[in-house]
Amino acid sequence: MSAVPALRLRPLLKLSLLLSLSASPLFVPVSYAEDTASRRSYQVPAGSLSAALTRFAGLSGVNLSVDPALVSGRTSSGLSGEYGVEEGFARLLQGSGLQLQAMGEQAYMLVPVPEGSHLELAPTSILGTTGLYDGDTYAGGQVARRGSQGLLGTRDFMETPFSMTTYTQDTVKNQQARTLGDLIANDPSVRATNPAGGRFEQFTIRGFSLFNSDVAYNGLYGVLPTYTIDMEMADRVDIFKGPTQLINGISPRGSVGGGINVVPKRATDKDITSFTGSWASDSQAGGAVDVGRRFGEDNQFGLRFNGVKQSGDTEWDHQSVDREMAVLGLDFRGERLRLSTDIGHTERDTDAPQERVQVAAAAPVPSANAVRRNYAQSWSKASTNDTFGTVNAEYDLSDAVMLYGGVGARKSNHDFLRHAVSVADAAGNFTVQPRYFTRDENVRTATGGVRNWFHTGPVSHEVNLAASYFYMDFTNGGARYATAQSNLYNPVQTPTPSTATRQDAKVYTENAFSGLALSDTLGFFDDRLLLTLGARWQRVKVDDWTNDVKGKTGYDEEKVSPSGGLLFKATDKLSLYANYMEGLSQGKIAPSTSRNENQIFPPFISRQVEVGAKYDAGAVALTAAVFRIRQPAYETNATTRLFGPNGKRQNQGLELSVFGEPLKGVRLLGGVMYTDSELTDTTNGTYDGNRAPATPKYNVNLGAEWDVPGLEGLTLSSRGLYSSSQYLDASNVKQIDAWTRLDVGARYGFKVDDKRITLRANVENVADRRYWSSAGASDDSEPGLTLSTPRTYLLSATIDF
Template sequence: MMIVGLAAWAAGGIVAPAAEPAPAAVDAQRGEVALDGEELVVVGRRAPSFGADTVQVGAFRNRSLLDTPATVAVMTRSLLDAQGAQGLDDALRNAAGITQQSTSPITTNSFVSRGIFLNPRTNYRLNGGLQVVNMAPIPIEDKQRVEMLKGVSALYYGLGTPSGIVNVVTKRAGPRPVTSLQITGDAEGGVGGGVDIGRRFGAAQAFGVRINGAIGHLAFPIDGVDGRRVVAAGAFDWQATPRLVLKLDLEYYRRSTDEQGGISLPAPVGAVRGIGGTITLPPVPDPRLRLAPRDAPYITWGRNVLARADYELGGGWSLRAEGGTAQARRQRAQSNLGQIDLATGAGVLVSVYTPDQDYRNGYLRAELAGTVATLGIRHELLFGYTRNRQFQSDQHRQSFRNVAQNLYDPRTIDYAALVPSTMRIGPGGVNIDTGLYVMDIAHLGARWLAIGGLRHVDYATRAAPADFTIRTWTPTAGLVFRPGPRSSLYGTYIEGLESAGTAPDGTANAGDILPPVVSRQYELGGRLEIAGATASLAGFVIDRGLDYTDLRNVQVVDGRALHRGVEASLQGRLGHGLSVLLSGQYLEAVQRRTGVAAQNGKQVENTPRWAGSAFVEYRPAFLPGVAVNAGAYHTGRRWSDPQNRALLPAYTTYGLGASYRWRRGDGPAMTARINADNLTDARYWATGGTTLYAGLGRTVRASLTLDY
């Protein structure tokens, strides 16, 4: 049965928050309080806990997790602090089945969810709205939580791959002042510091300001690879009138590092015109060895601005308007080692420099929401308009003459000594995604909700070598059932139009914008609250257009892919002092009707059948202020090419950590923390696809936080 429109329900989440503010919520670990439930929510009823009572992604704002008919992983501030998380990769490893593709783990992470690429220009959101560009690593110092909404989200978000939405939610000022200072360091010599200040002031505390800043020297367990980063962010609120609330978010971040070299997927031996044959992968190299030229740059800048106004009209109706801009710039010198002699390690290093990658998104949204009653049925109605404009500049790719390099014993190559060869201009372009949507959530008694929604899509791309315009309708429909106060059952059917994104680095048409394709998702699931934790179980089917790298090393859209899987999670508190986040996924993703017979029936590349994560923190009652934690993160075997000739082995990394919080007299509360990741120093391939990167070796980092 095709039931419950995920996006339809999502948009329904706007009705209540826009009409009246949610009650104040407390972050038990930091003692912070939010004026509305949107940006800062209960992280657990008893401090500390990894549990989340509500969802903030997109229109799910302030919707109970039990009433959210979708697979959502919520990484709360308490969890991020316990793990010493420093970026999205640290946060998203807690969501089962997230893999990486194309880029080095130390630069900008390119994520894959449910076997589908997360488009860096459409699938990352700030406070549920603005499309931020994940070409510059998104900071998390100023974030209260990171959410991963898996699957199709077409009604509210329009075009985007059906992998899911990564939503980062900013910290905001609450009634209690916040002044926090942090010093960080690691075993490789990296050092940094940050500040977090929150205040409310004015008549009736109508104004709120939250400022976050960070600066640091980056060091990595890779020979001669280091860098710098700067983050500055502000969240501003104003209760202008009893009915009008205004909000503004500003972010600037810059990161400059050296680039690590990747491994080009070897050519198949015995292939006939690219079909068949075998691919023998080299052993995973020592992750401490630098393959790229010395001082090869990877420099990014990010700027985000998001403004929003909520106005209560009265009579159960409200208006919301928001808009903003997001920009990311990148300079990258990518180097890949290929033609490797497995006996000696000798190979050829191919380097390309792209100095002018510029991506800009413009965002507008307006909504009218309210409730009406007919024949004893209460309807939550939503009418919305949204427009996203994506700009990508022309990109001048400077190639250099190939140089010799060795996988096992790399020599030092100065980037300045590389000799330029050919120049290619990657075409820029503009995408404009305009949507009109309407939705009705009908309350059928106390236990049932019937949901229907429809979006009109008007999508235009202006880019070489081809322009195209698509206009279509994407429906959703569904049902939600609440057997009891602590349980729910749901299902979803959603149609979406997804952009196939841009051809990834390493392909012959890298940077080219690919045409959109239709995707359909079915999902059935349920949740149950157990002893302070929330257990979730869901099964899903996604039928989508397939994009892959063909025999010419060109990224194309061709054929279909069927992704079928099951996900389960347990998140929250189990007993006194014990907090957990467990997740697991089984996924079967198969290619169909492609133009290459050898691909049909084969597993989609970079898609593990089994994946899971487990993180546990324990705070013993007999040692006040002490916490210890442990984590394990598993990625199963996956293929690295569409014809399933290159198999990447499964791997598991382990982490340990501890913290101690104390206060002396009237001084600040101090928290000392230490975390170690990849404790066993395992060697593994961190990415799949046409370019392979080794995962980082063992890392140890520490921090000292002072809360005044």
């Protein structure tokens, strides 16, 4: 017992006279019939079980006697919300094989669950939940209760003064999501802005661009592959709406509409051995393995491996995709120290990838319904290779102080033989100008900080101090070839490029971002009112060289970005919140379609104000948010072909979302986003009052699952997506029509010789409708039309051994 910290010795000493009663057969029944008045709000972070129990005992004001040997090496997922004392302890101990034994008034000791019995958790009210559900996922299992918030740690969605949704691994599996682009189809605030059969994936959140390079991996930016992210590596995916600089610092491309964080898979206490065979139309066949094991005393060491191989033709003629992924995750969980590392490699080769369709000033909007063949040349291709790795650590310096940190790196090589598609007239003619394009990237990133929990009188505090660093260098090069003519509606096969007509300049760029952030979450009235105040100092340094000659548009600037959030738990089921967030973005880079190609512009600031409410009815949750985001607007001038800033844009809107299982066997997932987007202060007021391009007024997503009664294991599903019309340009002359997409699916799970088998079938775009799903993004340097995903059949069979 000498190794036990003094904080833990106090309750042991107070209970020393009672330890002789430890053999008593009298145990506390976990009925949770505690008086409502005794319930209060608690915030206990995930970590070692010892630290979690000590913190909860201190907050609840009870004495707890603990034998260190019982809790050594064990972890707890923590808790957040309204609990009674015994109810809270039981949640922290869930799955540990331990329980409380009463030792007198406000005094307990920890003992093993008697052999041959198990601890029953009666229906309780966790954050308003009225039924018995897994404390880590919401009813229905599609959305997680807790999400990763970088600097602020992991929190329950009802304790978060921001709009955030965390999708689970079950959602990924059941929808057969192969890439991040497949998964975001569940969220009305997010839209894909590049064709599903294209070179890369790109998205908008609340109308602003989000690039793959801005997707975090366990809180670290720039580690994941630049162009496409495979979902087989993900345990959870956090989608955060609004600027995220306070949480994770400035992202590589400076996305401000929101952020996405991919949480890697970890080995569980239960062995995992799973194989999935898959097929996608036209003829893509593949397989995936998922293996997880824990070893050592108290299962301290964990190993999780995921591997994928899939190849074959898509629905588009002469298009094929060959992808490979291997990710190994290792972790250690000690009493106070937690370590993890993830190492991955992905390769993706795409023949005839589709590009966005640009529309010349003199041409009308092409008819998407008339595009029935792949307009990409058969010789075009995209090859991406990414190798990445991370190491993360947490250490409980004491029961109230935690140190944490992470480092990551990535090396990537990308080769493309591509051509732009810019429709010149009503007939759909465009010029094929082949371009060989290479991009090599090197990334190094790190973060570290300290988190401290304490009280000043009746006010609780969670203080976070964190530093971050991000470095990326990349080299672009290539060549141009002789042009030819083709047509969007009747593609013409052109000769395979052979002799370059021009070598592109070699462009080398270095980005270095550093930052320091401080925040404090203050809890008033037993943490019913939570106030988060914080700020992040950031330095952004960018330099570039063209053919070894240093450019003149690099910069070295710094800025302090304040942020804050207020959350009030009006009732056990209703949370009201408001926030103010500032985001610093790296300056835009002029696109290849402009006369000032590769010119770098200075960084700029975006500001968001948001007010919202979250209602947790137990089986189903509803959220609502009203937001306004302002930032500078950029465009390529139609006359001068120069890219640069032109006024400001403001997106203000309303988001409504729903998820859960309102009826037994019926699950809902989706929502609505309304956006009013306006341009102001444009040159000579030309576009003032116009709607920002590529921003639909309405996005609607609604998915439903139904467990068929009388047919155990059979589930039917459907999902509808809708976006209203969008303008292509700031003048609001050209626009694309509204569109609707319907997906359907079914799965059937059963057992054969103790092996769990799950068969899944999904059809995307059942009606095979052809439409322009996006006009790009108004803050994107290379806008263009995105063609809809054709009808695609997905089949898979998973065997869990």
